[in-house]
Amino acid sequence: MTTVPQMPKSWRLESKPHKFCPGCGHGLVLKALGEVIDELGIQDRVAFGCDIGCSLLAWDFFNVDTVQTHHGRTTPVMTGLKRANPDIVCIAYMGDGGGYAIGSQHLVNAAARNERITAILVNNCNYAMTGGQMAPTTLPGMKTETTPYGRDVEQTGYPTQGPEMVAAITREGAYVARGTIANLKQLKSYLKKALENQMAGNGFSFVEALSTCPTNWRTNAKDTWAFVEKEMPKYFKVGEIKNPAVKEGE
Amino acid sequence: MVEKPVQEEKRVFMTGNEVVAWAALAAKADIMYGYPITPQNEIMHYWTRMAPKYGKKFLQTEDELSAGFTTLGGVLAGKKAFTATAGPGNTLMQEPMSMAEMMRIPSVVIIQQRGGPSTATVIYSQQEVTMTTYGGNGEGFRIVYSTASHQDVFDYTIKAFNTAWKYRFPTFVLGDGYQAKMRESLTIYDPEDRGIELLEPEPFFGKQAVNGEKQPLHIRNTYNTEEELYEVLSRYMDEYMKVAPEIVEYHQFDCDDAEIVVVSHGVVSRAAKGAVQELRKEGYKVGYFRPITLRPFPAEQLRAVADKTKTLLFVESAFGQLAKLAQQAIFGSTVGVENLFKPGVGVTSEEIVARVKAMV
Numbered sequence: 006m007t008t009v010p011q012m013p014k015s016w017r018l019e020s021k022p023h024k025f026c027p028g029c030g031h032g033l034v035l036k037a038l039g040e041v042i043d044e045l046g047i048q049d050r051v052a053f054g055c056d057i058g059c060s061l062l063a064w065d066f067f068n069v070d071t072v073q074t075h076h077g078r079t080t081p082v083m084t085g086l087k088r089a090n091p092d093i094v095c096i097a098y099m100g101d102g103g104g105y106a107i108g109s110q111h112l113v114n115a116a117a118r119n120e121r122i123t124a125i126l127v128n129n130c131n132y133a134m135t136g137g138q139m140a141p142t143t144l145p146g147m148k149t150e151t152t153p154y155g156r157d158v159e160q161t162g163y164p165t166q167g168p169e170m171v172a173a174i175t176r177e178g179a180y181v182a183r184g185t186i187a188n189l190k191q192l193k194s195y196l197k198k199a200l201e202n203q204m205a206g207n208g209f210s211f212v213e214a215l216s217t218c219p220t221n222w223r224t225n226a227k228d229t230w231a232f233v234e235k236e237m238p239k240y241f242k243v244g245e246i247k248n249p250a251v252k253e254g255e
Numbered sequence: 256m257v258e259k260p261v262q263e264e265k266r267v268f269m270t271g272n273e274v275v276a277w278a279a280l281a282a283k284a285d286i287m288y289g290y291p292i293t294p295q296n297e298i299m300h301y302w303t304r305m306a307p308k309y310g311k312k313f314l315q316t317e318d319e320l321s322a323g324f325t326t327l328g329g330v331l332a333g334k335k336a337f338t339a340t341a342g343p344g345n346t347l348m349q350e351p352m353s354m355a356e357m358m359r360i361p362s363v364v365i366i367q368q369r370g371g372p373s374t375a376t377v378i379y380s381q382q383e384v385t386m387t388t389y390g391g392n393g394e395g396f397r398i399v400y401s402t403a404s405h406q407d408v409f410d411y412t413i414k415a416f417n418t419a420w421k422y423r424f425p426t427f428v429l430g431d432g433y434q435a436k437m438r439e440s441l442t443i444y445d446p447e448d449r450g451i452e453l454l455e456p457e458p459f460f461g462k463q464a465v466n467g468e469k470q471p472l473h474i475r476n477t478y479n480t481e482e483e484l485y486e487v488l489s490r491y492m493d494e495y496m497k498v499a500p501e502i503v504e505y506h507q508f509d510c511d512d513a514e515i516v517v518v519s520h521g522v523v524s525r526a527a528k529g530a531v532q533e534l535r536k537e538g539y540k541v542g543y544f545r546p547i548t549l550r551p552f553p554a555e556q557l558r559a560v561a562d563k564t565k566t567l568l569f570v571e572s573a574f575g576q577l578a579k580l581a582q583q584a585i586f587g588s589t590v591g592v593e594n595l596f597k598p599g600v601g602v603t604s605e606e607i608v609a610r611v612k613a614m615v
Contacts, residue, residue, distance in 0.1 A: 049469045052331075052460045057477070064475045070460040072331060073475040074324065075354055081321040085328025086460060088314050089286050089336060093461045111324075114317035 013039030015048045020065040028229055030186040030216030031059060034127055035066055037193040038096070042069070045200060047094050052086055054079040056099035056108070058134045060127065063098060077108025080115050083122045094204060095122040102132045105141035105165040116171045119178055119208040123199045126167060126211070128241065129218040137221030141165035144240055149221070164240060171211045172246040178208025181247040185215035187234040188243070198248065207249045215241055257309050264444040271408050271434040275339065275365050276301035277443055278412035283453055284363075285334035286312040288325040292344040293377035294432035295367040299339070319344040323351025323364075330360050333458025335416050339365035341432075343374060345383050345390070352425045353391030357476040359491075361419035361456075365412065365428045367435040370599040379432035380599040381521055384576035387427050388550040396491050398426045398502055399550040401520040405439040411547075413446050413453075420454040422498050429549065431572075433522050433601065499551035506545045509535060510560045513542030515593075515611055518557070519570040520546050520577055523602050527570055530607035541611055549577070554584035566591035566614065570607055574598045 012021065016039050025031045042048055051069040055061055057076035064073035070093075074082045083095040104112050104126040112124065131149050132138040138151040142164045146155040172181040180202035184192030192214055199210035215237045219229040245251075260280035269277075275298045279287065287306070289299045303313050316322045322338045329336030340348050345366055355362045368383040370376030389395040398418050400411040411428050419426040446453060459472055478484040506524075509531060510516055519527040524545040531543040544560055544567075546553050561567060567590055569578035574596050582592065595602065595610050 049464050050461075061475070061477055064477070065473045068471050070462075070471045071473045072358075072460070073477060075350060075476070078320065078324045078351070078354075081316065081324035082328040082331070084316075084321075085288060085314070085325030085336070086332050087328070088288075088312060088325065089329035089332035089334040090458070090461050093332065110317050111321055114321070 013043050015039045015042040015067050015069060017065060017068045023066060024062045025059065026220045028217060028219035028226060029059070030129060030214070030233065031063065031127060033186040033189060034125070034192070034214045034216060035063060037189055038125065038196050039067065041193060041197045041200060042067070044197065047200070047204070050092065051094045051096060052083070053096045053098060054083045056103035058100040058103055058132065060098050060100050060103070077103045077106070077111060079103065080108055080111040080122070080124060084115055084120045087120065087122050091121065094200060097122055097124045099124070099126050100133070101126060101128045101130070101140045101142040105167055112171070113174060116175050116179065116209045116211065119175060121203050121206055121208060123203045123210040125196065125199070126213045127216045128167070128213050129216045130237070131218060131221050133218045133221050144236065166241070168211060168213050168246050171209070175209055175247065178249050179247050180207070180210040180249060182245040183213045183215070183241060183243050185233065185238065185243050186217065187215070187230070195245065198250065202249060213241070215243065259445050260305070260309055261443050261445045264442055264448070266440060267443055268438055268440050269405070270297060270436055270438050271405050271430060272297035272367070272436070273301045274405050274408045274441065275412050276305060278409045279337060280305060280309060280311070281443065281446055282413040282416040283335060284311065284337055284416060286314070286329045286336045288314045288316055288322045288329065288336065288338050290316050290319050290322045290340065290344065292319070292341050294369055294435040295339045295341045295365065297435070298365060319347035320350055323348045326362050327351055327355055327360050330362050330456070331459040332461055333456050335363070335420070335456050337363035337365065339367070341367045342369040342371055342383070345386055349386065349390035352397065353393050354476050355425035356391065356393050356396040358474050359423040360425065361423050362425045363415045363419050363428070364425065366430065368429065368431040376599060377432065379572065379601060381431060381523065381572040382576065382598055383429065384549060384573060384580065387429050388580065394488065394492065395550055396495055397424050397550055398422065398548065399429050400427070400504070400547060401429045401549050402434060403521055403524045403545070405434065405441040408434060409441055409443055413451070417454045418502065420456055422502070424495070429521065431522055495551070502548060503551050503553045503556070504547035505553035505556050506547060507556070507560065508543050510542035510544060510564065512540055514540045514565045515568055515614060516542040516544050516560055516564045516566070517568045517570055517607060517611070518544045518577070518581055520549060523570055523572055526602050526604045527607055529604035530611065533604065533608055534611055539611060539615065546581070549580060552580050552584045557581055558585045558588060561585045561588040561590040564590060566593055568593045568595060568611065568614070570595040570602055572597055572600060572602060
């Protein structure tokens with residue numbers, strides 16, 4: 006008897022097994038997202054945009070309308086789509102380099118304009134597709150290909166606190182949270198609320214997901230998990246930062 | 256029922272930027288995405304004043320990258336979406352338009368050329384020819400109309416939407432700061448009243464499910480292997496070459512017996528026209544050739560002219576950007592070549608007349 010792994014209905018089975026490295030967190034984020042799409046029953050209404058970098062491997066991941074864009078430009082493509090057809094549920098899926106470096110102006114301004122889209126940013130502390138260079142999210146002291154002696158914050162500054170930045174520049178209606186693949190149930194609830202917030206027409210919805218990159222971290226399974234579960238949250242606090250569904254004082 | 260923007264044909268006297276806004280409305284454009292840069296700003300100014308009356312939308316973006324990519328998003332939604340830019344903004348616009356080429360997204364971009372390189376001047380030039388025809392990392396799978404008058408600006412802005420949606424290549428209307436800012440008389444009209452069919456856009460994304468089944472669309476611009484990319488690009492090139500002859504436009508006169516043919520495009524071609532007419536009156540055997548599409552280029556047509564005349568005189572407000580396109584197109588011709596290049600400044604009929612007389 007063969008056992009069929011449980012996969013979300015919105016997943017595209019022809020493209021499975023997926024192309025991410027073993028141990029990569031993208032698959033888990035996309036599984037949580039797929040389950041949320043299923044639960045909300047929006048598979049026919051979703052447009053999924055992915056960035057350049059590892060996230061582009063998701064270009065044929067779902068059975069939903071999908072566009073793979075340029076590095077950093079997923080947010081404006083989804084913005085333009087949403088502006089032209091507000092009935093489409095728009096998801097901009099990107100990495101930390103795409104969202105916080107080359108496309109940071111788009112993230113900042115889409116947030117400031119309270120675009121009714123959902124941006125999901127996978128934070129794995131490095132540029133993984135290009136071979137493990139320093140990203141805006143590389144932790145202080147962390148070794149990468151461009152910080153071989155460890156990230157020197159005197160030279161390169163401190164890691165970008167993305168959700169905190171987005172929370173600071175958004176007003177009423179925005180949803181902002183940081184989840185982690187180390188707590189999938191919680192991450193899934195954030196993704197669901199981020200999509201519901203868009204569908205309610207409230208405003209910009211942003212979820213950062215702490216994730217893993219054993220290939221470039223050069224870590225075994227145990228150390229990989231320890232890093233995402235223990236080290237990353239020391240710098241990147243997990244939790245909801247803004248939720249319009251929760252009124253102040255409640 | 257919202258009234259048509261242009262109820263009946265009428266003569267008007269307006270700036271070229273205002274003409275673009277009227278033409279986009281007449282072409283039933285749905286949404287404009289834009290970022291301020293001189294000399295195209297008033298396209299947005301007029302669009303934002305008029306568009307809401309007709310249920311049209313506008314988004315001011317954070318830069319030209321975003322203006323271009325949001326335009327692509329608008330097209331994916333199945334809307335006639337467009338943007339406008341100039342100079343350094345055109346440089347940034349090449350990134351989204353290279354994605355449009357790769358993914359065959361029928362986007363429309365109005366370029367009002369300004370001086371270059373860099374910030375240069377906000378006024379005028381013809382220095383964005385190379386970039387608009389072959390910018391971006393790729394093969395120039397795009398269509399570029401070079402306008403010479405406000406009537407052209409109106410006609411070709413309308414046409415650009417049809418061309419883009421018919422052939423699925425990004426389409427540019429290449430004007431300049433003089434055409435943008437100058438007031439001139441023209442006739443505006445509703446294209447359908449003139450029997451011009453306006454192609455209906457269709458959605459890439461957000462299509463309704465048929466019989467409860469939805470076939471989702473997956474589009475990408477990245478490929479895994481060289482061969483995979485080669486296959487796609489070979490197909491695009493075949494398609495481009497196949498449709499190029501029906502897209503190509505040009506204007507020529509007095510070339511049959513001409514010893515010198517003045518080759519120019521855009522607003523400079525007006526000076527060339529005046530010069531050729533004046534020289535003819537004085538008995539000089541001079542002809543006129545103007546490519547209207549710079550990409551695809553009217554190569555065969557110019558080659559036919561080159562084969563009959565002695566010398567081509569290239570005149571442009573750039574250091575040979577048109578001449579480069581033209582000479583590549585007529586490679587192998589033994590025609591003589593002379594140049595009157597004035598990068599970043601206008602060219603008068605008198606200058607062309609004097610130059611031709613000096614050549615004879």
